[in-house]
Amino acid sequence: MQPHERIGEAIIAANNDGRTGLVPFITAGYPDPDTFASSLQAIAEVGDVVELGVPFSDPMADGMTIQRSSFAAIENGVTLSWIFDQLDPLQGSINAPLIMMSYLNPLLAFGYAKLASRARETGVCAFIVPDLPYEESAEISAALDADGAGLIQLVTPATPADRMKLLADATRGFLYAVTITGITGGSSGLPPDLAAYLDQVSAVSSLPVCAGFGIRTAGDVVNVGKHAAGAIVGSALVEVLERGEDPAAFLRQLR
Amino acid sequence: MKAVLDADEASKLLKALLAGELPDERGRFGPFGGRYIPETLVPAFERLERGIREHLPSDEFQQEYRTQLRDWVGRPTALTFAARLSERWGTEVWLKREDLAHTGAHKINNAIGQALLARKLGARRVIAETGAGQHGVASAAACARVGLPCRVYMGVVDMERQAPNVDRMHRLGAEVFPVESGDKTLRAAIDEALREWVSDPDGIYYLLGSAVGAHPYPYLVRELQSVIGTEARQQMQDLAGGLPDVAFACVGGGSNAIGLFYPLLGDSGIELIGVEAGGTGDGLGQNAATLAAGTPGVLQGCYSIILQDEHGNIQETHSISAGLDYSGVGPEHALLQALGRVTYVTASDDEALEALEELCETEGILTALETAHAYAAAKRWSRDNPGKRILIGNSGRGDKDLPTLSRYAARTSANAAA
Numbered sequence: 001m002q003p004h005e006r007i008g009e010a011i012i013a014a015n016n017d018g019r020t021g022l023v024p025f026i027t028a029g030y031p032d033p034d035t036f037a038s039s040l041q042a043i044a045e046v047g048d049v050v051e052l053g054v055p056f057s058d059p060m061a062d063g064m065t066i067q068r069s070s071f072a073a074i075e076n077g078v079t080l081s082w083i084f085d086q087l088d089p090l091q092g093s094i095n096a097p098l099i100m101m102s103y104l105n106p107l108l109a110f111g112y113a114k115l116a117s118r119a120r121e122t123g124v125c126a127f128i129v130p131d132l133p134y135e136e137s138a139e140i141s142a143a144l145d146a147d148g149a150g151l152i153q154l155v156t157p158a159t160p161a162d163r164m165k166l167l168a169d170a171t172r173g174f175l176y177a178v179t180i181t182g183i184t185g186g187s188s189g190l191p192p193d194l195a196a197y198l199d200q201v202s203a204v205s206s207l208p209v210c211a212g213f214g215i216r217t218a219g220d221v222v223n224v225g226k227h228a229a230g231a232i233v234g235s236a237l238v239e240v241l242e243r244g245e246d247p248a249a250f251l252r253q254l255r
Numbered sequence: 256m257k258a259v260l261d262a263d264e265a266s267k268l269l270k271a272l273l274a275g276e277l278p279d280e281r282g283r284f285g286p287f288g289g290r291y292i293p294e295t296l297v298p299a300f301e302r303l304e305r306g307i308r309e310h311l312p313s314d315e316f317q318q319e320y321r322t323q324l325r326d327w328v329g330r331p332t333a334l335t336f337a338a339r340l341s342e343r344w345g346t347e348v349w350l351k352r353e354d355l356a357h358t359g360a361h362k363i364n365n366a367i368g369q370a371l372l373a374r375k376l377g378a379r380r381v382i383a384e385t386g387a388g389q390h391g392v393a394s395a396a397a398c399a400r401v402g403l404p405c406r407v408y409m410g411v412v413d414m415e416r417q418a419p420n421v422d423r424m425h426r427l428g429a430e431v432f433p434v435e436s437g438d439k440t441l442r443a444a445i446d447e448a449l450r451e452w453v454s455d456p457d458g459i460y461y462l463l464g465s466a467v468g469a470h471p472y473p474y475l476v477r478e479l480q481s482v483i484g485t486e487a488r489q490q491m492q493d494l495a496g497g498l499p500d501v502a503f504a505c506v507g508g509g510s511n512a513i514g515l516f517y518p519l520l521g522d523s524g525i526e527l528i529g530v531e532a533g534g535t536g537d538g539l540g541q542n543a544a545t546l547a548a549g550t551p552g553v554l555q556g557c558y559s560i561i562l563q564d565e566h567g568n569i570q571e572t573h574s575i576s577a578g579l580d581y582s583g584v585g586p587e588h589a590l591l592q593a594l595g596r597v598t599y600v601t602a603s604d605d606e607a608l609e610a611l612e613e614l615c616e617t618e619g620i621l622t623a624l625e626t627a628h629a630y631a632a633a634k635r636w637s638r639d640n641p642g643k644r645i646l647i648g649n650s651g652r653g654d655k656d657l658p659t660l661s662r663y664a665a666r667t668s669a670n671a672a673a
Contacts, residue, residue, distance in 0.1 A: 104291055105553045105561075108552055133294055136289055139256065
């Protein structure tokens, strides 16, 4: 099995248990680089797949929460190579497949070939790159594919039907359905026509569909879970970390 | 992604550039450019690209645009022979007077063109970013002219150092949105404008102010700003008796420079020199000399040369001029540098201030601090090239810089007293 195939398996396993797959997102090394490893282990006990955010100076698709955590992590010296180094000793102790969210430039600076091999070594199964549309993704996809990692594609409510199909066919692991037209961390709640949109996305995708953006409560997870295989929880979890509360406890009440 | 060109590739790309074939259908200027944007914006960019293809070359749009340029912007702008400056420098200096365009800088050429396009595309409102405030003022004015609401994103650092322009935007009916995030200057303002656009990609037209960002903006802005070089080329022949030996323009994102240079690229006898902000020194964070000190990377939608650290985080910049204070540069400039067709040099804060004073004194023109960088480099060049004919893109006027100039004057006299 290729590493990226573990992602879909983990979501489907949760569904087979009668649960919505839970994908927690944290900004790596936030709020404290020293507690990253233990915090990740605790989160991975509850999450089916864990998404690690690589901090970047210009997070243009993110709202205030993830901007704040990203800038704080950079201040604390968190970089992509630091994150990989932290993951090295955790091999074997984390069962949930890991995915990484990074803007393109840190990946470009790291180098695609090295990225693919470090991903394989550290159990990172796929990447989400929010400023990399499909049309520009051939080079990095080829490099990642060579090591069994993949690129997770995003669809949004603004995506036309034919393009949705294209992205569903290209994605690895799961298809990321952005719930709102907007940035992460919105407080306006999930849109009323979410069910129809998620049904439409699920209909075109052979891989599980995970919904993200604006999912904050157990009720949101239940709502999303009726029409998608998984739910991605980002800003709400980062806020829990920001307040110094227990992330695993927060995630358990979402399950 | 590659950034170095071999001789064969370079000669092919130069030919393509001169034939008007760049950017290519993928929005590339050779290796540079492209479209690195969130998925939510992909349909909006495709709509914009289709709209440009349909309207920009059409007679109807061109006629409307040219009429606005003539009757409202005040084009053609003058070409001025700088007699006293020429005498001092021992060269023949001609100035392309974009400071005389409505709202006081070249930015209006682009703003009115895009505002007309926004109306054609059925936008409900316009957003724009601004650094020095010139593009903000131009966008506010252009939106008022075509009857669209306008919101301008501006870093709080820039709002303070360009306070007069904030007032002007308000007077012209625009809302100025203070950006507190990131570096609180132009780069953060662009990030914030992009975030807003993502929230309403169907209703918003994003009126980007420089030849940067994702395709088709670098192309669109070049097309709208090329009026500078096209006029200047004709005026040099009519008034100066021939083309210049060299042309200078300041480069931040690079819109005035591409506007001046693009129509001159085919005249191989004209040396082209872009001038970036050398700030206070060569150290990281002390300047905004992107092409001089940067490396290839992706920032705010395009692959170009950017100022970044080894981890790919964008570096903060410094320049006395808010308009040059940007960590990236337009992808076409990255190509022109790689091809060697344009040389990029720097001028420091102090050199720019000195040049600004000299121009006031000799020609009675208070130029913008951005523009003053071009004068500083031209003056340096003159020392080694006596008797040559120089064209300088006088991209904007300096009224907006009065608070900065007073601050620096106060600092200098305080230092002298100490």
